[in-house]
Amino acid sequence: MTDLSAIVTSAFWRVNPPDADPVETREWLDAFDALVETAGRERATFLLRKLLDHARARRVPLPPVLNTPYKNSIALAEQPQFPGNLELESRISAMVRWNALAMVVRANRAYPELGGHIASYASAADLFEVGFNHFFRAGQGGDLVYFQPHSAPGVYARAYLEGRLPEERLAHYRQETGGKGLSSYCHPYLMAEFWQFPTGSMGLGPINAIYQARFMRYLEHRGLLKTAGRKVWAFVGDGEMDEPESLAGLSLAARDGLDNLIFVVNCNLQRLDGPVRGNGSVVQELEGLFAGAGWNVLKLLWGSDWDPLFARDVDGVLLKRLHETVDGEFQMYAATDGRFNREHFFNKYPELRDLIAGMSDEDIDRLHRGGHDPVKIYAAYRAALQHEGQPTVILAQTKKGYGMGHWGQGKMGTHQQKKLDDEALREFRDRFAVPLSDEDVAQLRFLNPGADSQELKYLHARRQSLGGYLPTRAREAPQLAVPALQAAPRNQSTTMAFVQLLSQLMKDPQLGKRVVPIVADEARTFGMQTLFRQFGIYSALGQLYEPEDHEELLYYREAQDGQILEEGITEAGALSSWLAAATSYSAHGLPMLPFYIYYSMFGFQRVGDLIWAAADSRARGFLVGGTAGRTTLAGEGLQHQDGSSHLAASTFPNCRAYDPCFGYELAAIVEHGARRLLEAQDDVFYYVTVANENYPHPAAPADATDGILRGMYRLREGSQLQLLGSGPILREVLAAADLLANDWKVSAGVWSVTSFTELRRDGMRVERSQRYGGKERSWVEQCLGSTKGPVIAASDYVSAVADLIRPYVPRKYVALGTDGFGRSDTRAALRAFFEVDAKSIVIAALAALDERLAADARRRYGIDAVGRPPWER
Numbered sequence: 001m002t003d004l005s006a007i008v009t010s011a012f013w014r015v016n017p018p019d020a021d022p023v024e025t026r027e028w029l030d031a032f033d034a035l036v037e038t039a040g041r042e043r044a045t046f047l048l049r050k051l052l053d054h055a056r057a058r059r060v061p062l063p064p065v066l067n068t069p070y071k072n073s074i075a076l077a078e079q080p081q082f083p084g085n086l087e088l089e090s091r092i093s094a095m096v097r098w099n100a101l102a103m104v105v106r107a108n109r110a111y112p113e114l115g116g117h118i119a120s121y122a123s124a125a126d127l128f129e130v131g132f133n134h135f136f137r138a139g140q141g142g143d144l145v146y147f148q149p150h151s152a153p154g155v156y157a158r159a160y161l162e163g164r165l166p167e168e169r170l171a172h173y174r175q176e177t178g179g180k181g182l183s184s185y186c187h188p189y190l191m192a193e194f195w196q197f198p199t200g201s202m203g204l205g206p207i208n209a210i211y212q213a214r215f216m217r218y219l220e221h222r223g224l225l226k227t228a229g230r231k232v233w234a235f236v237g238d239g240e241m242d243e244p245e246s247l248a249g250l251s252l253a254a255r256d257g258l259d260n261l262i263f264v265v266n267c268n269l270q271r272l273d274g275p276v277r278g279n280g281s282v283v284q285e286l287e288g289l290f291a292g293a294g295w296n297v298l299k300l301l302w303g304s305d306w307d308p309l310f311a312r313d314v315d316g317v318l319l320k321r322l323h324e325t326v327d328g329e330f331q332m333y334a335a336t337d338g339r340f341n342r343e344h345f346f347n348k349y350p351e352l353r354d355l356i357a358g359m360s361d362e363d364i365d366r367l368h369r370g371g372h373d374p375v376k377i378y379a380a381y382r383a384a385l386q387h388e389g390q391p392t393v394i395l396a397q398t399k400k401g402y403g404m405g406h407w408g409q410g411k412m413g414t415h416q417q418k419k420l421d422d423e424a425l426r427e428f429r430d431r432f433a434v435p436l437s438d439e440d441v442a443q444l445r446f447l448n449p450g451a452d453s454q455e456l457k458y459l460h461a462r463r464q465s466l467g468g469y470l471p472t473r474a475r476e477a478p479q480l481a482v483p484a485l486q487a488a489p490r491n492q493s494t495t496m497a498f499v500q501l502l503s504q505l506m507k508d509p510q511l512g513k514r515v516v517p518i519v520a521d522e523a524r525t526f527g528m529q530t531l532f533r534q535f536g537i538y539s540a541l542g543q544l545y546e547p548e549d550h551e552e553l554l555y556y557r558e559a560q561d562g563q564i565l566e567e568g569i570t571e572a573g574a575l576s577s578w579l580a581a582a583t584s585y586s587a588h589g590l591p592m593l594p595f596y597i598y599y600s601m602f603g604f605q606r607v608g609d610l611i612w613a614a615a616d617s618r619a620r621g622f623l624v625g626g627t628a629g630r631t632t633l634a635g636e637g638l639q640h641q642d643g644s645s646h647l648a649a650s651t652f653p654n655c656r657a658y659d660p661c662f663g664y665e666l667a668a669i670v671e672h673g674a675r676r677l678l679e680a681q682d683d684v685f686y687y688v689t690v691a692n693e694n695y696p697h698p699a700a701p702a703d704a705t706d707g708i709l710r711g712m713y714r715l716r717e718g719s720q721l722q723l724l725g726s727g728p729i730l731r732e733v734l735a736a737a738d739l740l741a742n743d744w745k746v747s748a749g750v751w752s753v754t755s756f757t758e759l760r761r762d763g764m765r766v767e768r769s770q771r772y773g774g775k776e777r778s779w780v781e782q783c784l785g786s787t788k789g790p791v792i793a794a795s796d797y798v799s800a801v802a803d804l805i806r807p808y809v810p811r812k813y814v815a816l817g818t819d820g821f822g823r824s825d826t827r828a829a830l831r832a833f834f835e836v837d838a839k840s841i842v843i844a845a846l847a848a849l850d851e852r853l854a855a856d857a858r859r860r861y862g863i864d865a866v867g868r869p870p871w872e873r
């Protein structure tokens, strides 16, 4: 034993000392039992609490109260009868295991570059199968299951047996482009009638599952949908639990008492590179974490064959040995055989050696971990299902690469194993008694016993009793009508205009209730506190206190049927809520209209991966980037000033991004956007930036709507130059056109660009169609083709945003933007600094038109290009 393990062991013994006086211990325990019998559990809790306080005062080292021993939480005596046919279920499970493995190996024999995983599903198979056979209820009124992504092959393999995926698709695992393949992971975008939840990016599944469970409560509390009895199951890797997102929602789940949520952490003790906690215990660590957050923790560590060992372990030597074993050693025991386990684990103490007297090496080899024993899994799932008042986590101990023998089980590199030779395949077949010949094995035949087989009859009967098959994703939902929206022409910010539009939607008799405003502790920043009182802030508990501002008209009102989701400072949480609402049409058959409004700087760059998950999920809703623009936010400075979100947004294929300047533009975008989501049911989502600069908003010009939605329309005619502006910088462009007319007698046309990204999308589409003989012209070309003079564009984003349309501008094109780091200063100073103010635009325009005029203008305005450009400063 090394010194370090001595330290670990002695730390263990400090709080788990040996029993120095068993008779005295018995007396204490008897007295305690008598107390529970006569005075009841409550009194026992009281006395324990008193004792603990007293022990603390006497400085007695206390055991970590959040940890329980390294054994199953459910005692043998409490274990329910297993209701299924174990023999048949094990045969089905063997077939699924084989088909999953064959699918991956086949693909990689044909194309070694394809990749895929065997070991993750091998560890998770029993956890999934018990769920499929006994727990997961299907349909829009059923359960929602978030699968561990690298176990996708097992889910396909089962769907194949269920007759839901033809063999041809299994044969095209990871070969999707021809239209008959299967996605690597759970991707609703690519398999829109199969996968519901994208979990491929570690950590997003867990946080999304939590907010999904919470959103179901929200729907229930608001009287929109009955969700009682439905469960959200999240299968999570133990390595995956290291992602900050995996942990981010744990306390919310407990705070809201989400007993509709069950996490199953597949504790195979390994991640990709090696052990999750080689030098410690991931199970114990996670137990403390979840229990500390307020969850009900169920440990599912050992299979039934360990029960007699624990029963005989009166001195606790087995438990002691388990506690001193770190995960790196458990992995070694998984990778080795019964003989090694006997010598190194059991033979360490004479009492332990006695405990296994009579067991052969083969018996020891067969000792199951809890996550591989359907009886124990069933017991844990049922307990989780019945638990009330808290979310439950099941920490299921498994072996990574279970059944892959010395080729993969417990091996350090097993995560990435995707090929097995014939000998390994034959051993796998034998291990699980898969009824295939050597020849079948060599050919990697998929196994299907036929609809009349006992196995498939059983499998279908189980699924029928649970309401059908899953995963299945619904694409359609009832349509909802969207009212016409009006933006008042007044002096205000686009943020305020947005809040007014939001209120109009929320007051609509039909649609109103379906609107979900979401904020991450920035409602006041966006002037949304006006909505607090009228619509209420959702809280599972209502409001247990009198708010400090209760005498004010617009006080802080929390309510169980509150409509606003105020998530606190968690953009990841708020985005997850948005995602749940934006996919409610599919998960619950109940279309909602979510608006998540946030500091735009903390969107695409902060939680961009969650936005990808939303795109993958075919989310339908609005993301509203508030306080947007690198110069419009003014004083906040570098880390708050967003100059890039539109560039990021342009890379999301189903995101429609807009940067409006005027209220009527915003109204058109929101109204028509909502129609696309709720009436046409297009799988797109909107990103709209709004800003907090006050200025006058004109009435809508006639016939502008089409151009607003396409991305640009003309505000002013001009014969010598064309100026393009977006967002608040459009006003600088308008001022520049005035300067050009008044100071330089130059006639400039002005165009409002509501979306460079939509213009680019249109341009790309047209350019491609031209390559294939089409005759269309891009909208940019249609707008500018008949005008004259160079084209100058400016926005409050990096110049690459305006540059997106360069290929489609028919003449000389100058793209101005706010490249570089942000600064704290006034808007005027910032715009001058970044050279997107009216005068800089005039200089850029004149430089493109007539260099002599530009030189005059530089002199007249006192602007000289001194020093390095702003993006280098």
Ligand SMILES: Cc1ncc(C[n+]2csc(CCOP(=O)(O)OP(=O)(O)O)c2C)c(N)n1
Residues within 6 Å of the ligand: 119, 120, 123, 148, 150, 200, 201, 202, 203, 236, 237, 238, 239, 240, 241, 266, 268, 270, 271, 272, 276, 400, 415
């Ligand atoms: C955000 C993210 N980072 C990295 C990966 C690559 N990756 C895929 S699986 C994996 C290891 C997973 O280990 P664990 O969660 O323990 O699951 P297991 O396969 O062992 O059951 C890694 C690092 C990923 N998919 N997502």
